[in-house]
Amino acid sequence: MAEEQANAEKTEKAEVKEEKPKAAKADDNVVYIGKKPTMSYVLAVMTQLQSGMNEVLIKARGRSISRAVDVAEVVKNKFMDGVKREIDIGTDTVQDKENKKLNISTISIKISK
């Protein structure tokens, strides 16, 4: 409760904070994996790689992690066989609606030409 109040006071800051993990479009070479079909994200990655970027970061959390692996595999197997990959896993701490702390696993797959 106290936490909610504090958040209300700093709305601007809270908004920035919320935006970041889920749908940040600031980093042009990051593709965040959500619940869309796998091929949407494959297309996004391919578009990045063909628009002159040398590397793209695929990021996902929780249940979307398996889709992130699907995306990386489809990009490699169907479109660009020679790409290099670096995979990293980690844990984010998020707060649920009741302000309890939850640990959620993350993956980031760096694909580079």
Added chain:
Amino acid sequence: MAEEQANAEKTEKAEVKEEKPKAAKADDNVVYIGKKPTMSYVLAVMTQLQSGMNEVLIKARGRSISRAVDVAEVVKNKFMDGVKREIDIGTDTVQDKENKKLNISTISIKISK
């Protein structure tokens, strides 16, 4: 239907084939991730590591991949901070009931002391 018949004729072969990807226990240091709760697999990994093995391989396919990452993260964060990890992703080709080929993503996470 024709396939079912064929399977019935080669029951033995079919059984061996089914057993392999899902529940192979031959490799002692491999923990295959399925649909049990995360902590069951964490316990399995910890048991391996504490029974003198220097490395354990966590393997998963498809939707279980995110649980494999959960297991690796819990082992690292809650139990053994100093472990090293090597992550590899790939694709397996399996046949569905109608004998169509399906690609399924895989992950293998090597945890070593």
